[in-house]
Amino acid sequence: MTTKHEQILAYIEKLPVGDKISVRKIAKDLTVSEGTAYRAIKEAETRRIVSTIERVGTIRIELKKKEHFERLTFAEVVNIVDGQVLGGKAGLYKTLNKFVIGAMQVEDMMRYVGPSNLLIVGNRLQVHEHGLLAGAAVLVTGGFDVSEKITKLADDLELPVISTSYDTFTVATMINRAIDDQLIKKDVLLIEDIYIPLRDTFFLQTNDHVKRYRELNQLTTHGGFPVVDAANKLVGIVTARDVIGKESDELVEKVMTKNPIAITLKTSVASASHRMIWEGIDLLPVVRDNNNLEGVISRQDVLKALQAASRQPQNGETIDDIVKQQIKLISTEEFIFEFVVTPQMTNHYGAMSYGAFSILLTETGSQTLKIRKRGESVVENMTIYFTKPIQLESILRVNTKVLEMSRKVAKMDLEVFNEKQLVGKAMITYQLLER
Numbered sequence: 001m002t003t004k005h006e007q008i009l010a011y012i013e014k015l016p017v018g019d020k021i022s023v024r025k026i027a028k029d030l031t032v033s034e035g036t037a038y039r040a041i042k043e044a045e046t047r048r049i050v051s052t053i054e055r056v057g058t059i060r061i062e063l064k065k066k067e068h069f070e071r072l073t074f075a076e077v078v079n080i081v082d083g084q085v086l087g088g089k090a091g092l093y094k095t096l097n098k099f100v101i102g103a104m105q106v107e108d109m110m111r112y113v114g115p116s117n118l119l120i121v122g123n124r125l126q127v128h129e130h131g132l133l134a135g136a137a138v139l140v141t142g143g144f145d146v147s148e149k150i151t152k153l154a155d156d157l158e159l160p161v162i163s164t165s166y167d168t169f170t171v172a173t174m175i176n177r178a179i180d181d182q183l184i185k186k187d188v189l190l191i192e193d194i195y196i197p198l199r200d201t202f203f204l205q206t207n208d209h210v211k212r213y214r215e216l217n218q219l220t221t222h223g224g225f226p227v228v229d230a231a232n233k234l235v236g237i238v239t240a241r242d243v244i245g246k247e248s249d250e251l252v253e254k255v256m257t258k259n260p261i262a263i264t265l266k267t268s269v270a271s272a273s274h275r276m277i278w279e280g281i282d283l284l285p286v287v288r289d290n291n292n293l294e295g296v297i298s299r300q301d302v303l304k305a306l307q308a309a310s311r312q313p314q315n316g317e318t319i320d321d322i323v324k325q326q327i328k329l330i331s332t333e334e335f336i337f338e339f340v341v342t343p344q345m346t347n348h349y350g351a352m353s354y355g356a357f358s359i360l361l362t363e364t365g366s367q368t369l370k371i372r373k374r375g376e377s378v379v380e381n382m383t384i385y386f387t388k389p390i391q392l393e394s395i396l397r398v399n400t401k402v403l404e405m406s407r408k409v410a411k412m413d414l415e416v417f418n419e420k421q422l423v424g425k426a427m428i429t430y431q432l433l434e435r
Contacts, residue, residue, distance in 0.1 A: 008036065018092070023037045049061065059075060085160055086151055088157065096117065098117055100119050102124065106127055114134060120171055132154055189269040189306075194297065194304075206228070208227075208252045212252070221300070237257050273376070276433075335400045337367070339360055341356075352392075358382070414428065
């Protein structure tokens with residue numbers, strides 16, 4: 001039986017794109033409390049099927065596919081620029097494919113404006129009309145208003161006209177930053193990208209017998225199966241360790257491990273891999289927030305995903321990416337790396353930031369382990385017990401040395417030199433991710 005929370009989410013998903021949603025209306029239509037309706041709307045916002053805009057309300061939007069993550073809806077633009085919607089509210093769910101800054105004569109400008117564009121312009125009334133007729137939404141900078149004629153035209157064409165108090169340059173910078181943030185998010189692998197859905201895997205129910213486990217075990221390689229109750233709630237997990245010496249007619253409910261570790265669809269793959277290594281498990285159930293089982297993820301799936309991700313080009317750059325780009329291996333025999341400190345890695349005083357320095361240490365250690373064919377790894381702990389200020393444009397040399405290594409753990413000593421002067425020393429322990 002589905003919960004009220006699930007019923008509300010299903011109701012929202014069936015609403016037409018562009019419909020306005022309110023806590024009070026959902027509570028009345030579905031006969032639920034306003035608190036329950038509010039929580040469901042917040043989850044729908046997390047799933048990116050609705051968007052809440054100040055002074056407008058919450059509207060149903062189109063779920064963006066992963067490959068088009070770099071595109072923004074006009075509703076998101078309103079939130080980014082702290083804007084006010086003057087007209088065309090029915091089109092807020094639409095997606096823009098590029099923005100155009102209106103700094104030319106009208107005739108020249110219109111050559112660059114087309115459907116699904118966002119025209120960024122000041123109080124040029126003639127340009128507003130031409131932009132809307134060309135199929136573009138209009139973002140008016142400087143806090144200016146528009147005429148009633150433009151407001152009506154925007155409503156008729158369902159193309160938003162937005163006003164913001166920021167200037168054109170600031171607005172363009174803010175939107176560019178938002179797109180870059182979206183690209184970075186796109187590159188972050190989440191469990192929802194790689195998990196095995198319930199329909200494609202096996203699971204057990206509390207009233208199944210150990211015999212059923214042994215039958216399923218012949219069909220998979222991971223040797224573990226989540227256990228659900230009659231409402232599809234995760235209640236346990238059964239592995240080979242649980243059924244050793246058990247009779248075939250014994251109930252799964254009696255032998256399963258209760259309250260198993262589980263992850264959600266929004267958990268990062270990196271976090272899942274660390275959990276698997278730390279807990280020493282090969283299979284994790286994937287659940288919704290209400291603990292309904294959605295599927296599973298195995299250690300092999302995580303390992304393949306991490307290996308594939310490391311070979312993919314980055315679209316949006318994080319500080320990690322910037323640091324990694326500067327690391328060059330100069331000796332495979334002694335595991336020596338060279339590194340140049342760039343402006344993005346410095347603090348306000350022109351010295352290398354502690355964050356960038358930490359990334360340099362962990363990444364050179366990780367690369368050393370890969371060269372030694374130990375595959376993927378995650379940091380368990382790091383101790384920096386000596387450091388000196390490192391100036392901008394310094395050329396550093398990092399010496400890595402493996403002190404101890406077993407099948408699951410590697411302990412490393414790292415020394416950082418600026419010319420011949422020692423400027424940093426650390427010890428890092430890595431957990432090794434094996435198949």
